[in-house]
Every structure is written in C-alpha cells, then in structure tokens.
Amino acid sequence: MKDIVRDTLNKYHWDKQKIHDFRKVLLDWYDENRRDLPWRQTKNPYFIWVSEIMLQQTQVQTVIPYYLRFIDTLPTIEALAKVDKEALYLLWQGLGYYSRVNNMQTAAQQIMANFDGQLPADYDQLLSLKGIGSYTAAAIASIAFDIPKAAVDGNLMRITARLFELDLDISQASSKKVFEGLLNTLIDPHRPGDFNQALMDLGATIMTPSNPTPELSPLKAFDASYQNGTAHLYPVKKKKVKQSHHYFLAYYVQDDSGRALMRQHSQQELLSRLWHFPMIEVSQLNEGLTKDELLQPLYEWLTTTASNILEETGHSASNTPAIKDKLEIRPTDNERYLFDQFPMVKHVFSHRVWHVQIIPVRLHQVALPLELTDQIKWVTAKDVDQLAVSSLQEKLMQHILDYMGEGEG
Structure with missing residues (x-):
C-alpha cells in the first residue's frame, strides 16, 4: 500500500510544496464557504459523535432537527447510557436504521464503564466502541481532538480518485487502504478536522457524483481528471448488488x-x-x-x-x-x-x-x-x-x- 501511495504522489509530482499549497487552497475555500451546521459550532466530542452517527445514510437537512432534539433531551453520554429504550427509539423515530442508535447506547455504556464517561481522545480506543468504525473514529478524532486522521467516506474517495485518476474499485477494502494512505499524507496536521470537513463539503456541493460544475472547484489546479477531461470516469465502483x-x-x-x-x-x-x-x-x-x-x-x-x-x-x-x-x-x-x-x-x-x-x-x-x-x-x-x-x-x-x-x- 505504501508503494502505491508513493508512486501515485510521484506520478503527479506531489512534493511537500504542492501538498502545502493544496492544504492552503482547500482550507481557504472552506473558511469562505463552509456550511453553517449546528454540530460545527461545538468541540463537544459527544455532540460530534451523535451528529456523525445520524449523518450515516441520512441527508444533512433531515438530520438537523433530530440532532437538536436528541442533544437537548440527552445532553450527556451518561443520559444516553441510561435512557429507557422506548424513549430512545421515539427520539430516533423517522431516521431509520435503528441499529445505529442501539449501538450508540451500547457504546455509551462502554464509555461509562471503561472511560470515566468521556469519549477517549484516541483513535484506536474510539474504534473499540460499539458502532464506531474507521470513518466515524477518524471524524471524531480529527474534529473533536485535532488528531490528523483522514475520515474516508464516499465524498473523500470520489475527490481523491479524481485528483489522482485512481482506477481502484472504491467498494473494495483494499482500495480504501490506499485512499486512507493518500489522504493521511495530504491532511493538514494543524487543522485536521477542518480539512476533513472541507472535503466533505466540497464533495457534497461541487465535486458531486454528477460533477455538473467542475470549473467551480477550488482544487481544479490539483485535479488530474479535470485537466485531462476524465472526471466522468472516476470513481470506479462495481455494480450494486441486485435487490x-x-x-x-x-x-x-x-x-x-x-x-x-x-x-x-x-x-x-x-x-x-x-x-x-x-x-x-x-x-x-x-x-x-x-x-x-x-x-x-x-x-x-x-x-x-x-x-x-x-x-x-x-x-x-x-x-x-x-x-x-x-x-x-x-x-x-x-x-x-x-x-x-x-x-x-x-x-x-x-x-x-x-x-x-x-x-x-x-x-x-x-x-x-x-x-x-x-x-x-x-x-x-x-x-x-x-x-x-x-x-x-x-x-x-x-x-x-x-x-x-x-x-x-
């Protein structure tokens, strides 16, 4: 994996200066265009965790009222750990995928038992919690604790695939390791949470799957697929499983x-x-x-x-x-x-x-x-x-x- 990351960076001449310039352009764009979302107005790790779980498979505008009601009703990890299951489900009703909130409560109980009621400021310890995978752990670690870990989701893989014209199948776990390696090299060590959120916003608003306005991307000078007219080929993904x-x-x-x-x-x-x-x-x-x-x-x-x-x-x-x-x-x-x-x-x-x-x-x-x-x-x-x-x-x-x-x- 390290060889693929190194060869990819070398192929498009991404040296230290280019990486520095990339970070600056991206974060300058984010400072001017960031979406005003309630969970971005806090560094509370618990609130950030709640938002990240809710945002899985659910649109941002749908999540906002659920998020506000959830943290108002259950303002602490202890409250989540102890709440009656029926009350918890009523708070979640309408978001679907109830295993998410079941896992959240189990993780809250783990946190009360093993981490003194506080989300651990450590990526590997976050991964030990029920329902927290690599993406969510990286998102919490970077946004709440300023740990430089790339939160690799579909948006970030799509952007990275276009930047480097990567023809790796994004549905494969082995491919995700390559994307993580590249993004962990590119991530800004001083503003890792903003770096991740900047790419999320960019993928949600400009570098979308349909990519209707590639000329508006702040990253077009760094984007090999834009320069070569190949953006429509990326990312590569195998066909969906038949329903x-x-x-x-x-x-x-x-x-x-x-x-x-x-x-x-x-x-x-x-x-x-x-x-x-x-x-x-x-x-x-x-x-x-x-x-x-x-x-x-x-x-x-x-x-x-x-x-x-x-x-x-x-x-x-x-x-x-x-x-x-x-x-x-x-x-x-x-x-x-x-x-x-x-x-x-x-x-x-x-x-x-x-x-x-x-x-x-x-x-x-x-x-x-x-x-x-x-x-x-x-x-x-x-x-x-x-x-x-x-x-x-x-x-x-x-x-x-x-x-x-x-x-x-």
Whole structure:
C-alpha cells in the first residue's frame, strides 16, 4: 500500500510544496464557504459523535432537527447510557436504521464503564466502541481532538480518485487502504478536522457524483481528471448488488373494543425492536384467495404464538382457545378477495424490497394470552403514539385508516 501511495504522489509530482499549497487552497475555500451546521459550532466530542452517527445514510437537512432534539433531551453520554429504550427509539423515530442508535447506547455504556464517561481522545480506543468504525473514529478524532486522521467516506474517495485518476474499485477494502494512505499524507496536521470537513463539503456541493460544475472547484489546479477531461470516469465502483423482493401479509387485527394487535420485532429481525402489525412472509401474493386461505397464515401464527406463550409462562398449551371461527375479514361482503382489493405498501431497504399487503381483520370474543409477553400488545390509537414504530409501520397505519375510512378528513 505504501508503494502505491508513493508512486501515485510521484506520478503527479506531489512534493511537500504542492501538498502545502493544496492544504492552503482547500482550507481557504472552506473558511469562505463552509456550511453553517449546528454540530460545527461545538468541540463537544459527544455532540460530534451523535451528529456523525445520524449523518450515516441520512441527508444533512433531515438530520438537523433530530440532532437538536436528541442533544437537548440527552445532553450527556451518561443520559444516553441510561435512557429507557422506548424513549430512545421515539427520539430516533423517522431516521431509520435503528441499529445505529442501539449501538450508540451500547457504546455509551462502554464509555461509562471503561472511560470515566468521556469519549477517549484516541483513535484506536474510539474504534473499540460499539458502532464506531474507521470513518466515524477518524471524524471524531480529527474534529473533536485535532488528531490528523483522514475520515474516508464516499465524498473523500470520489475527490481523491479524481485528483489522482485512481482506477481502484472504491467498494473494495483494499482500495480504501490506499485512499486512507493518500489522504493521511495530504491532511493538514494543524487543522485536521477542518480539512476533513472541507472535503466533505466540497464533495457534497461541487465535486458531486454528477460533477455538473467542475470549473467551480477550488482544487481544479490539483485535479488530474479535470485537466485531462476524465472526471466522468472516476470513481470506479462495481455494480450494486441486485435487490431481492419479499412478500408479506400484514394483519390489522382489531378486537371487539377496537384495539389493534401490535408485535415488537426481535433483535434477529429487520426493523428490530420496533412495533408493527403482525406480518407473515409468503412466497407470493395471490389473486382470488378465499376467506379461509387469506386467514390461514394469521390463524396459524396466532395459535402457535399463544401456545408458545402459555408454555413459556408455565401454563398448559392445551388451554389455547379455538379462534378459527372468531376471525372475520373486513369488509365481509365478498367470498373471494382480489389481489388489489386491500391496500399494498412497498418499502425499500438497501438490497431488498418488501411488498406488504394489509388485511383488516376482526377477532371476536376470544381471550388470547398474548399480553403475557412484552413483545405483543393490544393497543388503542392513543397507545400507538407511545410505541417506537418504523416508517414502514407508519405507512401501513395510514393506508389501512384510509382504506377503512378512518383517516383524517
């Protein structure tokens, strides 16, 4: 890796003077054009950490109100370490990728136990914390503690690939090591945090993937791809993994008092620890199902779940009530149900697409032992607001309310 870095710098005559000039041009541009963001108004390592985790896979303008509310509600690492999980999820609700905030709380607990409640001012120790990888550790180290470590993300790799016409595949870990080596050579040792943030801003505003105005780049005198007209070739990245499609029936189950059944996803599932209507994966969504065919997956799930709960709580599974005749699809005026009769929600993850069809069901006059577990609840409309739900569940709820004529307006 060191040989590649040295050869790359030599190829384009990047000596000490050119590196010095590069730093000055970049930082002068940053001083004039930096984006005014709330986390740039502090050197508090905890606040910087929160902002960096929120900014993963989320746009800056979306993050700002979440960031301000989060640090106002949880102003210290100790507060984050101790907060109730439901309250934490409500703060995060709408940002998605809840594993990020789960990892943050685990890391906060590590910090309380191992670092006297303070984020360590050491890159390797930052890496030891749950959910903090090389990019986040470098960002915190450079911005909060002035440690000269390049925070290598997509923006910085794109800029570096164009500066040196690097044809390395940026999706490969071995390539990232080369980018880190180059940027750690270029980084300004006196203003490492500003250096990283300057490149982030440049990549977000001018040297974007589409690169519409390369002539506005302050780095064009240093940019081999600009001078050679090859910017459109960089960075090099292999094709994305093909998305897989998955199909679910989501049951909006109400009892006779109008309460809805909700289930909390386990840690092993996607959207873990968040609350949803019971969802059952099927191989495909079929047209023209009979009532019994459409209810069969729900009937099996309710029966199995009730039996398991009774066994786990020391009761006899033989006491599971008969429920097959207590289930009723709403409305009830059809003998067969068309594919598009009930509302459908499409929800896209990075490499998979969920197609979720919502089935409204009434469960009549039967006492199921479902609330003997903390992962299943019967809830009123008011109670739903107290649960941490995913954006998928928000869509499911709105679609079913509209379908049932219970939505706003």
